Amino acid sequence: MAQSFFGGIHPHDKKAATNKKPIEKLPPPEQVVIPMSLHIGAPCRPCVAVGDQVRVGQVIGEATAFVCAPIHASISGTVTAVEPRPHFNGTNVLSVVIKNDFEETLDPSVRPAEDPDSLTPEELAEIVKNAGVVGLGGATFPTHVKISSGLGKVDTVIINAAECEPYLTSDHRILLEYPEEVIGGAKLLAKIFKVDKVHVGIETNKMNAAELLKRKIEEEHAPVVVDVLHARYPQGAEKQLCQALTGRQVPPGQLPAAIGCAVFSTATAAAIYRAVYKGLPVISRVVTVTGSGVMEPKNLECPVGTPLSDLLNCCGGVSERTYKLIMGGPMMGHAQYSAEVPVGKGTNGVVAFAKDEEKTVKEPTCIRCGKCTSVCPMRLQPLFLYKYERKDMVEALEAANILDCIECGACAYICPGRLHLVHSMRMGKQKVNAAKAAAKRAAEEAAKAAEEKKEG
């Protein structure tokens, strides 16, 4: 069964702090701040105004484009503001602020589908869309888009339970505590894509969850198989998981659908199940709150839009030496400058560091050891890309396939010279994209000028 992907690293997974702790429900927050951009794609348009009463599950942000997913109220209460607020992407984003009335009144729209078993794939995709389901592993790509663009092309559906980021255990706990939801979601996906089997890719550091899933699958005779993979980062990256499970490689610049694969995270599968069988949109999130700065690490379930400070307070607060607050995992998560940013749909973890984990040095130096090349799952040579980026060699960057980089951070993790490789890759990509756009503009203008000349 399990094959392998290229490169990869073995960081200490540090999951022991929370992987045995059951998911706790966070005490209802005073207020939530729900940004109108909780997914990749166009932001939503708010459809509530200050002073409105909202109920749990009510749509507060309408989708404005195809690649977009509606946003729902995660608590009931009064809208106190609709204004730009700090977002975890580092900017200010238009957000709806709701003051909690602690009633938890459900919106009438929250009701299970009447006859779930008779729904067609298109109807299921519509339910998924209206429930605002996006890739909950962190990428937050709208799930209905993935479904509709994959219909007819996909022959392998994969549930991503690799959870290869160190520290994070939210998917692990979901598998242990809500296995029927994950399997239910997998069954729905099998139906949508008309496949006989859905593959669950899970790493060896979660054997208890793998065994539990296998038992449940057997009881239910579900069309699901569990594929156990040796723990290695970045196993859970979409392209790498496809490669590990099927041996197929996604061609450059394309999506897994191009090789007949569709990957959904554990939490996404559970969200699809809830949307269909309970009528629940994506309004809550399981978050692992951990790291050397957190007093009492926990797995918390909280409404989308809860400020990080509420989560940290529930975990006994943080050490005053905390120097880094990361949303997501330590390998690919985003460092936050404020604890007031809200939990998003894709927030699987909050990691606070008080001890030096990143080991930066004043003068990063490449010693040409080539370890970055050995660990790169996309077969790039980060040391050369770094050099080209520093020297603004845009053509060389493109020729060396910098746009293939998935920013997993394996190169920067392993680098003994402590180069800021991921930063360099991001800058390099921007430079290449900017140059491409400029070239395109120039070509268009030249064509236009030539046309005018002809006419004149």
Place this chain on the structure above:
Amino acid sequence: MTDYKELKLKASTSPHVRTKEDAQAIMLTVIIALLPALAFAVYNFGLRSLTVTLCSMAGCVVFEALYRLIARKHQTVGDCSAAVTGMLLAFVCPVTIPYWTLLIADFFAIVVVKQLYGGIGKNFLNPALAGRAFLFSWASIMSHWAAPGTKAAVWGAVDVVTYPTPMSYLHANDLTGLQAVYDLPAMFTGRIGGCIGEVSSLMILAGFVFLLARKVILPNIPLTYVGTVALLTFLFPRGNDPVEWMLYNIFGGGLLLGAVFMATDYVTSPVSRKGQLIYGVGCGLITVFIRYFGGYNEGVCYSILLMNLVVWLIDKNVRPRRFGVAKTAIFKRKEAGGK
């Protein structure tokens, strides 16, 4: 509860965790891997092996520290790469070498070859080997070999009998003569004449295994290098027995020391795995050419230095195959999850 506004939060790019292993850790691992060979050298040539090595290490470290200080650049002796250079440079010298000669080589290696090109990671020649090559200006000193079991005096004029090394027999195509002086077990364990660190193949292989286990080097370069020499000497023997000729060629001279510790130098060897294979074969070819057709007994030092010069070319042209681009049947649609 915590006042979150008081926290001094740093917003930098991912990843936010890194491995503990830095350049210093790697260099210390290399030094540890060289210790068995050093221990054997003390046994074989006396305490002077140790003092010569320590003197060379100190010389390299001091030259690097002084250069960085005078040039007002950030201090780099902490990464221990200068210490490794000093150790390796001593290892490729005869135990009889005067301390002053060694310090000249240290200066050349560290200041001219390494620092003038920008320091660690920037030099294109292996500093230790370039230093050794520079010492051929003092050819008579560099061919003053001590016999195995010599107790070379630590201080004062070195008064030892000059002794032929395996390489001088091999260069004269005198396998029978060599067999009469040293048998194969002696060649392998290192009870032979030669440079300080090169004599004991056994101890160098112990260091090799250690480096592989600690994932400091890949086996690509050492295996292709030694493999090429083995193949060529076996196919074109200059003696009565191809196997014996091959084995004397592998265990004699600096081949193993060069293949394991010099040709694998990160800075001066190719980055890609395929490039490393080409580089190893190139080193092997040149080594045999020099040993067979050159005027000089030993080819390891110059073969590696010559291959150092084409590393940029290999790096530029040998790149890993792009992810997701078919060359063979990797796109053959296998049944999902099955073989």
